[in-house]
Amino acid sequence: MRITRVFLASLLAISVVPLPAQTPASPLSGYSAQNSASEQQWEEKFRALPSTDNLRNYMQRLSARPHHVGSPYDKDNAEWILAQFKQWGLDAHIEQFDVLFPTPKERLVELVAPTKFVAKLQEPAVAGDPTSNQQKEQLPTYNAYSADGDVTGPLVYVNYGMREDYEKLDRMGVSVKGAIVIARYGGGWRGIKPKVAAEHGAIGCLIYSDPKDDGYTEGDVFPKGPFRPQDGVQRGSVEDTDYPGDPLTPGVGATKDAKRLAIKDSPVIQKIPVLPISYADAQPLLAAIAGPDAPEEWRGSLALSYHVGPGPAKVHLKMFSNWDIKPVYDVIAKIPGSQFPDEWVLRGNHHDAWVNGAEDPLSGQVAMMEEARSLGELVKQGWKPKRTIIFCAWDGEEPGLLGSTEWVETHDKELTEHAVMYVNSDTNGRGFLHASGSHSLERFVNDVEKTVTDPETKKTVWERAHLMRIARAKNSEDRQEARHRGDSRIGALGDGSDYASFLDHLGVAALNIGYGGETDGGIYHSIYDDFYWYTHFGDPKFEYGRALSQTGGTMLMRMADADVLPFEFTNASDTIAKYVDDLKKILKTKQEEITEQNSEIDEGVFTATADPTKPYVPPTKEAVPPFLNFAPLDNAVVDFKKSAERYDKAMKALVKTGLPADGAKLAALNQMLIRSERAYTNPQGLAERPWFKHMIYAPGAYTGYGVKTIPSVHEPLDAKKWAAAEAGVPAAAKAIEDEAKLVDSAAEAVEKLAGQ
Ligand SMILES: [Zn+2]
Numbered sequence: 001m002r003i004t005r006v007f008l009a010s011l012l013a014i015s016v017v018p019l020p021a022q023t024p025a026s027p028l029s030g031y032s033a034q035n036s037a038s039e040q041q042w043e044e045k046f047r048a049l050p051s052t053d054n055l056r057n058y059m060q061r062l063s064a065r066p067h068h069v070g071s072p073y074d075k076d077n078a079e080w081i082l083a084q085f086k087q088w089g090l091d092a093h094i095e096q097f098d099v100l101f102p103t104p105k106e107r108l109v110e111l112v113a114p115t116k117f118v119a120k121l122q123e124p125a126v127a128g129d130p131t132s133n134q135q136k137e138q139l140p141t142y143n144a145y146s147a148d149g150d151v152t153g154p155l156v157y158v159n160y161g162m163r164e165d166y167e168k169l170d171r172m173g174v175s176v177k178g179a180i181v182i183a184r185y186g187g188g189w190r191g192i193k194p195k196v197a198a199e200h201g202a203i204g205c206l207i208y209s210d211p212k213d214d215g216y217t218e219g220d221v222f223p224k225g226p227f228r229p230q231d232g233v234q235r236g237s238v239e240d241t242d243y244p245g246d247p248l249t250p251g252v253g254a255t256k257d258a259k260r261l262a263i264k265d266s267p268v269i270q271k272i273p274v275l276p277i278s279y280a281d282a283q284p285l286l287a288a289i290a291g292p293d294a295p296e297e298w299r300g301s302l303a304l305s306y307h308v309g310p311g312p313a314k315v316h317l318k319m320f321s322n323w324d325i326k327p328v329y330d331v332i333a334k335i336p337g338s339q340f341p342d343e344w345v346l347r348g349n350h351h352d353a354w355v356n357g358a359e360d361p362l363s364g365q366v367a368m369m370e371e372a373r374s375l376g377e378l379v380k381q382g383w384k385p386k387r388t389i390i391f392c393a394w395d396g397e398e399p400g401l402l403g404s405t406e407w408v409e410t411h412d413k414e415l416t417e418h419a420v421m422y423v424n425s426d427t428n429g430r431g432f433l434h435a436s437g438s439h440s441l442e443r444f445v446n447d448v449e450k451t452v453t454d455p456e457t458k459k460t461v462w463e464r465a466h467l468m469r470i471a472r473a474k475n476s477e478d479r480q481e482a483r484h485r486g487d488s489r490i491g492a493l494g495d496g497s498d499y500a501s502f503l504d505h506l507g508v509a510a511l512n513i514g515y516g517g518e519t520d521g522g523i524y525h526s527i528y529d530d531f532y533w534y535t536h537f538g539d540p541k542f543e544y545g546r547a548l549s550q551t552g553g554t555m556l557m558r559m560a561d562a563d564v565l566p567f568e569f570t571n572a573s574d575t576i577a578k579y580v581d582d583l584k585k586i587l588k589t590k591q592e593e594i595t596e597q598n599s600e601i602d603e604g605v606f607t608a609t610a611d612p613t614k615p616y617v618p619p620t621k622e623a624v625p626p627f628l629n630f631a632p633l634d635n636a637v638v639d640f641k642k643s644a645e646r647y648d649k650a651m652k653a654l655v656k657t658g659l660p661a662d663g664a665k666l667a668a669l670n671q672m673l674i675r676s677e678r679a680y681t682n683p684q685g686l687a688e689r690p691w692f693k694h695m696i697y698a699p700g701a702y703t704g705y706g707v708k709t710i711p712s713v714h715e716p717l718d719a720k721k722w723a724a725a726e727a728g729v730p731a732a733a734k735a736i737e738d739e740a741k742l743v744d745s746a747a748e749a750v751e752k753l754a755g756q
Pocket residue numbers: 350360361397426427
């Protein structure tokens with residue numbers, strides 16, 4: 001996520017508001033008075049340990065050479081990380097999986113008419129940047145899991161290449177059938193672009209980085225500034241979102257002897273060839289397109305008139321991959337729990353990159369390693385976590401969450417039984433803490449945020465993020481809520497990093513954390529994402545790396561040592577009620593929009609207002625969506641709210657009488673809390689994507705990274721499949737009812753403990 005400078009200016013203009021008083025004397029949530037005091041001491045000791053010099057040294061070492069899946073340095077890094085974990089006293093090993101990882105064999109993009117131009121498809125070394133010249137080891141620019149193909153066709157510019165862009169093309173009377181489309185990066189996840197293009201009959205897809213989005217329009221380009229230079233290219237996976245992980249082993253771990261699909265049978269490989277290109281390579285192609293002018297909001301900032309086509313620009317695109325099975329090396333390290341070794345608190349970040357990957361993923365990886373070192377140090381000083389802490393340095397995240405997904409699928413039974421929480425990070429920069437994830441952990445996140453100091457303002461990171469929310473609020477209602485709601489809201493998780501299989505497939509409560517908003521640039525997935533860039537434009541002092549270590553490590557300690565696991569449900573029930581309201585709003589808006597459009601078609605509005613000298617195809621009338629029965633969801637929300645409030649009330653009473661310091665008395669309650677996120681899952685999964693089992697959160701099939709909450713209803717509503725939307729209600733309602741029942745049982749257990 002990137003936050004603009006305009007926003008920062010508005011943030012600075014906001015006056016400081018009074019903050020809720022902190023009461024350090026009251027015990028930590030989930031802790032008896034006695035254990036709370038010692039926990040706070042250990043946590044403070046911990047937060048003093050992470051060192052910015054270490055973070056810098058790890059990053060320099062790990063980013064010294066390209067380290068994508070299957071490269072020598074990827075393995076070398078895994079072994080080095082393993083050695084560090086061991087040296088710090090952790091019980092560590094490498095777990096290997098064998099996955100399908102295509103690399104380019106042949107790439108060609110050429111303009112064959114009306115003039116000739118051959119795209120360079122090469123990022124040049126930059127003087128002064130010592131790793132940018134490692135061409136022999138760099139993966140060429142490409143999109144992994146493109147189809148193989150050799151195609152020639154007229155070129156059509158499709159803006160971001162999302163579904164709504166094709167609706168606009170329909171109005172202009174432009175078809176992409178038999179054409180090669182050129183889309184710009186942005187507007188949604190890159191894998192959606194070739195998928196939607198193929199659905200509309202296109203035979204090939206190019207994706208380029210427009211300077212308006214992360215190039216010179218934003219600021220100086222690398223190496224003078226952080227933004228994308230003219231030959232910079234964003235690599236990236238286009239593996240489709242039916243399921244993440246190895247394309248050949250859906251639902252099971254990609255171990256040596258796993259049963260594998262034939263490559264041609266994998267549903268997650270794109271149907272047409274696709275290649276990413278730089279804006280230097282895109283310029284002559286776009287300049288050669290004629291036909292209708294691109295709508296104003298489609299225009300980038302290249303010095304040309306953006307036209308839509310098709311043609312007369314004609315492009316020849318060739319893309320063939322080596323379809324090899326490659327090893328991925330997950331490094332897994334444990335600190336065993338002293339009282340509840342079978343309750344696992346997990347922390348992960350990937351170590352593989354597209355090239356040198358200083359920002360993505362090493363800025364997060366080095367912070368996680370420093371957490372591991374610091375916790376190892378605490379163990380030497382006598383700290384004994386009650387629960388087991390497991391660090392996971394994942395391989396193969398970039399191609400498709402391969403390392404984490406295969407590990408989770410291999411260990412699904414153990415994880416279902418033992419996993420308490422998974423905390424993920426990926427890239428990290430300067431700015432504000434962004435935390436998203438399970439809403440039963442919202443208060444927990446708020447509590448931890450109040451313990452970490454923001455390096456730039458010396459406020460707590462909670463205060464800073466809280467003020468940001470006020471500055472950023474869309475309307476006065478949201479602003480008032482941001483100001484007065486006790487806990488700051490956290491976002492929901494979609495897809496896009498290694499938490500997906502924990503949360504979406506198994507129902508393990510998960511968080512994704514990272515700092516950002518002040519680090520901006522255009523080197524994502526290019527050869528320029530390296531140590532030189534990061535130490536000039538990322539987080540040069542590694543102070544936010546240290547803040548991330550302090551945040552992640554405090555979360556692990558707080559959860560691992562708790563007497564009662566600090567899950568909380570009133571925030572979750574409030575949030576889920578909002579999600580149900582959202583569904584109703586979507587339906588109502590669609591009903592109104594379609595009714596209005598049908599009237600305008602009858603009145604002749606579209607044809608009368610279109611410029612008759614330009615091609616224009618008015619929309620055709622659609623059936624107005626029927627009213628749908630959301631009652632099971634409404635009832636479930638009411639039940640969940642009641643049980644959440646009951647649990648909250650019971651817990652407050654128990655805290656008053658004193659939480660038992662004897663963990664054995666609380667073991668059964670904690671078992672229920674561990675299962676609280678599992679209750680949201682349905683073993684059948686989503687109707688069209690059965691790998692996704694969570695009924696509250698899933699990535700969108702047409703947004704990729706972006707989340708669709710209550711996906712069994714939300715996704716069909718977006719696709720205007722009204723009957724399917726209604727058919728998705730009972731499964732979602734049952735998940736919420738199951739959660740309500742479980743929380744009710746937990747409340748009863750707490751009431752008994754409090755002698756109520
Ligand atoms: Zn990453």
